[in-house]
Amino acid sequence: MKLLKLIPVLFCFVSFSQNSDSIALKKIYNYYLTKSKCYSNLEYLATKIGGRLSGSPQAAQAVIWAKKAMYAAGADTVILQPCMVPHWVRGAKEKCNLTSTKLKLNKPLNCVALGNCVGTGAKGINAQVIEVKSFDELEKLGEAKVKGKIVFYNVFFDQTHIRTGSAYGESVKYRGKGASYAAKYGAVGSIVRSMTSVADDEPHTGNMNYDTSLSKIKVPTLAISYKAADLLSESLKKDADLKLYIETHCQTLPDEPSFNVVGQITGTEKPNEFIIAGGHLDAWDNGQGAHDDGTGIVQCIEILEVYRLLGIKPKHSIRAVAFMNEENGLRGGEAYAKFAKEKNEKHLAALETDAGGFTPRGFGVDTTFGLYNLVSKWHDLFKPYFVERIDKEGGGADLIALEKLGVPCIGFEPDTQRYFDIHHTAVDTFDKVHKRELELGSAAIGALIYLLDKYK
Secondary structure, rough: OOHHHHHHHHHHHHHHHHHHHHHHHHHHHHHHHHHOOHHHHHHHHHHHHOOOOOOOOOHHHHHHHHHHHHHHHHOEEEEEEEEEEEEOOOOOOOOEEEEEEEOEEEEEEEEEEEEOOOOOOOOEEEEEEEOOOOOHHHHHHHHHHHHHOOOEEEEOOOOOOHHHHHHHHHHHHHHHHHHHHHOOOOOOOEEEOOOOOOOOOOOOOOOOOOOOOOOOOOEEEEEHHHHHHHHHEEEEEEEEOOOOEEEEEEEEEEEEEEEEEEEEOOOOOOOEEEEEEEEEEOOOOOOOOOHHHHHHHHHHHHHHHHHHHHHOOEEEEEEEEEEEOOOOOOHHHHHHHHHHHHHHOOOEEEEEOOOOOOOOEEEEEHHHHHHHHHHHHHHHHHHHHOEEEEEEOOHHHHHHHHOOOOOEEEEEEOOOHHHHHOOOOOOHHHHHHHHHHHHHHHHHHHHHHHHHHHHH
């Protein structure tokens, strides 16, 4: 009988709690959609500083800007976490030129050197091309058919994948280790079809790494645009003896000192327990790094602004983290985890936003320590804002080192159908970011951090 009497009381408590959270989320969303500084902050970062590859003067400027922006947003403490980062420079513009006497072709192909690539110097390399669609195919051809040639990895995105990131994950290995596999069989260079599904003429850069276990020789490697890859493939069918000239002026300089920028609002009840949201401050040098990952940076900084302007006092310490060196090394993520371990910090959850500033769709959440079970309970709270998915498993590249320490991680998931149209290209610019989409994504992240702080 006593239990029956308690049921209405419990029901009223749950209903009150849900209603209270709905009101709080509405206030948070209203702020983001009317007063947020995300878009103006992004405009400055993307257009005034621009491409900011680690080790560059622009990356150093971005560190200064982020520290200032975090204090302005409401951080009571800003920590600069030191890390030594790679310093690769592109040098003079790359060249890739297709020639065929048989087809009467002498045509430049739109190209971009891959990060960490070596330079050819002004002499360049002129060689025949061998096209492959997998490492297995390359291995079957062997040194007899590959030596002295340029290997062309003509690997398309699998269009049957609904999540474009899955297609990217399958094809990016040819960018990452393609040069070393090619060198293993005596190739003098390698090129890849750009990591995209859009048939345009914009080449996509990205990092690669020389694997000395495959080959001690480092050969130059570039990406060519989708249309350029189509032209090269069709031309090879008509003239297997055509030539490709490639020229790069890249250099790897000594590592440079840099920093993660960590803005913190100290918790009122549990200041030594942390909830963080981060993005990466560095960006490729050929564009403005607007979607990748300027949007993530400003979304995280805005969390501090929301707490300040709405007068919310968090129980736990909330951090906005601008990681350095995600694009070509992950040194920032490693430095953050090292800092947390040395300080014996307890992290309740870590979120990364690094998939562009598009319309929010959901979150991927680790199942460790019951985090997924907790977040999935809030599905109905987010549903009015079209945040439909709360999936198992989440995180981000900068959170890998934290995850190894047992920190449960979350990945923000916007709609990425257009993300790989501009990813790592010269057209990843501020004008490609839609203000309202950016603000809706920012609000979803801010609301999730609010709920995590309240219920963890």
